[in-house]
Amino acid sequence: MLTRRCAAQFLATLALGAASTVTPVSRSWAADTVLKVGLDCSLTGADAESAQRVRNGVMMAIEEANDANAIPGIKLELVTYDDGTPTAGQYDPAQAATNARKMVSDRDIMAAVGPQMSGAGKAMAPILSQGGLAIITPASTNPDITNPKFAEQYRPAGKPIYFRTVTTDAYQGPNMANFFAETLKVKSVYILDDSGAYGVGIADTFQKQAEAKGIKILGRDRLDPKAADYTTILTKIKSLNPEALYYGGVGQAGVKVAKQSYDIIPNVIKGGGDGMYGPAMLTAVGFPAAAGWYATIASPHLVGDTKAQAFVDHYMGRFHSPPDDYTITAYDATLVIIDSIRRVAASGKKVTRDAVRDAIQSAKVSTIQGTVSFDANGDLADRTVSVFQIKQDPSARPDDVSRQYTYVGVAPQS
Amino acid sequence: MTTFDLLLQQTINGLSLGAMYSLLALGFTLVYGILELINFAHFNVFMVGSFIAMGTLQLFGLHGQEVILTGMPLALVLIAAFTVTMVASGALGVAIEVLSLRPLRNVKGPAAMITTIGVSYILFNVVLLNQGADAKNFPNPMPAKRFHIEGATLDLRVILIWIVALVLMVGLYLFVQRSKMGKAMRATAQDPEAARMMGVEVDKVIITAFFLGSALAGAGGMIFGLYYNFTSFIIGFTAGLRAFTAAVLGGIGNVPGAMVGGVLIGLIEAMAGQFIATAWADVIIFSILVLVLVFKPAGLFGRLAPQKS
Numbered sequence: 001m002l003t004r005r006c007a008a009q010f011l012a013t014l015a016l017g018a019a020s021t022v023t024p025v026s027r028s029w030a031a032d033t034v035l036k037v038g039l040d041c042s043l044t045g046a047d048a049e050s051a052q053r054v055r056n057g058v059m060m061a062i063e064e065a066n067d068a069n070a071i072p073g074i075k076l077e078l079v080t081y082d083d084g085t086p087t088a089g090q091y092d093p094a095q096a097a098t099n100a101r102k103m104v105s106d107r108d109i110m111a112a113v114g115p116q117m118s119g120a121g122k123a124m125a126p127i128l129s130q131g132g133l134a135i136i137t138p139a140s141t142n143p144d145i146t147n148p149k150f151a152e153q154y155r156p157a158g159k160p161i162y163f164r165t166v167t168t169d170a171y172q173g174p175n176m177a178n179f180f181a182e183t184l185k186v187k188s189v190y191i192l193d194d195s196g197a198y199g200v201g202i203a204d205t206f207q208k209q210a211e212a213k214g215i216k217i218l219g220r221d222r223l224d225p226k227a228a229d230y231t232t233i234l235t236k237i238k239s240l241n242p243e244a245l246y247y248g249g250v251g252q253a254g255v256k257v258a259k260q261s262y263d264i265i266p267n268v269i270k271g272g273g274d275g276m277y278g279p280a281m282l283t284a285v286g287f288p289a290a291a292g293w294y295a296t297i298a299s300p301h302l303v304g305d306t307k308a309q310a311f312v313d314h315y316m317g318r319f320h321s322p323p324d325d326y327t328i329t330a331y332d333a334t335l336v337i338i339d340s341i342r343r344v345a346a347s348g349k350k351v352t353r354d355a356v357r358d359a360i361q362s363a364k365v366s367t368i369q370g371t372v373s374f375d376a377n378g379d380l381a382d383r384t385v386s387v388f389q390i391k392q393d394p395s396a397r398p399d400d401v402s403r404q405y406t407y408v409g410v411a412p413q414s
Numbered sequence: 415m416t417t418f419d420l421l422l423q424q425t426i427n428g429l430s431l432g433a434m435y436s437l438l439a440l441g442f443t444l445v446y447g448i449l450e451l452i453n454f455a456h457f458n459v460f461m462v463g464s465f466i467a468m469g470t471l472q473l474f475g476l477h478g479q480e481v482i483l484t485g486m487p488l489a490l491v492l493i494a495a496f497t498v499t500m501v502a503s504g505a506l507g508v509a510i511e512v513l514s515l516r517p518l519r520n521v522k523g524p525a526a527m528i529t530t531i532g533v534s535y536i537l538f539n540v541v542l543l544n545q546g547a548d549a550k551n552f553p554n555p556m557p558a559k560r561f562h563i564e565g566a567t568l569d570l571r572v573i574l575i576w577i578v579a580l581v582l583m584v585g586l587y588l589f590v591q592r593s594k595m596g597k598a599m600r601a602t603a604q605d606p607e608a609a610r611m612m613g614v615e616v617d618k619v620i621i622t623a624f625f626l627g628s629a630l631a632g633a634g635g636m637i638f639g640l641y642y643n644f645t646s647f648i649i650g651f652t653a654g655l656r657a658f659t660a661a662v663l664g665g666i667g668n669v670p671g672a673m674v675g676g677v678l679i680g681l682i683e684a685m686a687g688q689f690i691a692t693a694w695a696d697v698i699i700f701s702i703l704v705l706v707l708v709f710k711p712a713g714l715f716g717r718l719a720p721q722k723s
């Protein structure tokens with residue numbers, strides 16, 4: 001359920017055609033310079049709940065930095081942009097591109113967090129590159145955006161501006177294929193994707209590695225995420241009798257795949273990427289249909305970790321609902337930005353976008369997930385992919401991701 | 415599964431889809447037959463109907479798929495929920511007519527049609543604001559009972575969907591053919607001016623058409639929820655577009671045409687998914703529509719619309 005505040009934000013978004021909303025994080029002192037940090041996430045549509053958690057994570061990091069006076073003489077202000085539209089029902093690449101233009105034209109924005117979705121990232125990256133604005137994504141995992149092969153397309157101005165505090169589907173898909181082959185001993189699989197940049201990409205990388213591992217690919221099909229009915233394709237899959245189903249995509253189609261596959265192919269092993277990780281799977285799919293699904297995330301598992309406990313407690317106290325791992329990667333991304341601005345300011349140079357980008361590139365920041373640093377393309381140095389399985393815990397809240405998803409382990413690296 | 419089993423299973427899937435499309439197509443056809451107006455608000459009356467049904471089922475204490483009812487309690491709950499959903503959706507349709515379309519009755523041009531698009535977006539955004547954007551777990555108290563016919567599976571809820579859709583469609587057909595109001599509707603469809611001169615209260619006929627069409631859309635929305643166990647603010651567009659296609663395919667304004675058109679679209683969707691690829695289903699549906707319109711511009715069963723003097 002959406003909070004009233006979020007609803008008010010929807011209203012504002014609808015009324016102004018997805019204008020930005022400025023959140024005054026804390027009253028800034030007259031003597032302080034106010035610099036802005038942008039945030040792009042999908043607050044409208046199927047991914048609204050996870051977007052809200054990303055936003056909360058970013059907000060917390062900025063509030064804490066301002067309260068602790070982490071950058072002497074500088075206060076940070078968060079500017080949130082929504083890339084979801086009601087007509088798309090989820091993120092809309094066109095809206096993401098518009099948001100990127102707005103971010104670039106606001107000269108006070110020094111760096112940004114987001115987006116959640118790779119499709120949005122692909123639309124934003126070239127514009128941000130031209131504007132020289134660095135962005136750190138806490139969740140988008142499509143490898144193309146940072147791949148030097150596509151540099152002309154996604155960073156036409158040259159320097160990497162797209163950084164990540166998660167690893168990419170270049171590892172998420174293949175490592176899950178390794179997990180299917182080595183741990184689950186799967187011999188045959190059917191692959192579906194949801195037509196989105198993320199979904200197609202992760203399904204492709206999964207498929208390639210599954211083939212390399214000797215898993216028989218019985219077929220591959222593409223779903224229309226807005227369609228309601230997948231019984232047709234699931235019936236076709238049933239007739240091919242695969243041992244496993246892999247779905248690459250986000251929740252809009254994923255929820256329906258999970259619900260309908262429970263009726264049609266209940267005994268097939270089912271798995272997906274981080275698109276199948278989150279409370280929507282639990283509340284919208286519900287039990288028993290959701291039980292048994294495997295999902296991965298492109299980061300180490302942190303929420304259950306003792307290192308993250310203080311953060312989780314603080315978050316629960318502030319927002320009264322549990323965070324997920326991508327809340328932490330969003331919080332970490334913001335910490336990297338804060339630290340980079342601090343280092344630029346401390347060096348006595350003027351805080352500019354370019355200086356902040358260079359500082360992010362050379363960052364070595366201690367965060368909840370450990371020390372974050374980036375390779376030459378902006379990808380996270382750490383490449384851990386974690387596997388989870390949904391198992392009902394009746395004693396916990398039905399939407400409590402940390403209790404209903406059981407951590408299985410780290411997926412085998414290739 | 416043998417090819418025969420597959421064909422049988424996909425026919426079952428297609429008929430269930432078709433039943434939903436037919437119910438929805440009837441609403442387009444009823445209104446078009448009388449007003450020559452394509453009512454785009456209908457898309458989202460269907461969606462609102464599924465939310466009304468969800469709310470009603472929740473009032474009975476049903477959440478998710480965990481509470482299962484059988485026998486009399488199940489029948490009573492379903493009948494009550496269908497009644498509430500249909501009456502409330504029908505009332506919504508009437509409200510749309512009275513508040514937003516009646517004032518435009520004598521305005522020429524596409525004003526009324528554009529108004530229905532606006533109303534559609536209002537309904538869509540009201541539900542989005544009120545219920546949130548995430549998919550909802552639709553309560554389903556029906557036992558997961560399955561019958562096996564050869565290698566195909568037939569769910570109890572699928573049979574129920576067929577029965578409800580058939581009863582509603584036959585009921586509507588009889589109403590239009592036999593009742594006095596039905597006769598008035600057909601008269602208005604044929605020639606509104608002459609009907610008015612013969613003492614038919616045209617406003618009452620229009621309200622009846624909106625009520626019936628919207629009530630059927632509401633029933634379709636509830637069937638959608640029971641079939642897929644989910645609903646969301648966005649379900650109206652795809653289903654609405656396909657149902658509209660069904661209405662045009664059968665001959666817009668033509669009641670039996672809408673029913674057959676819906677079933678055809680459902681079957682085409684299922685078979686295209688099986689033998690070509692799901693991603694191509696829409697391409698095939700709309701290609702067939704184009705072909706039909708090229709060779710039979712009035713649709714398969716002929717189009718019925720007010721005659722212009």
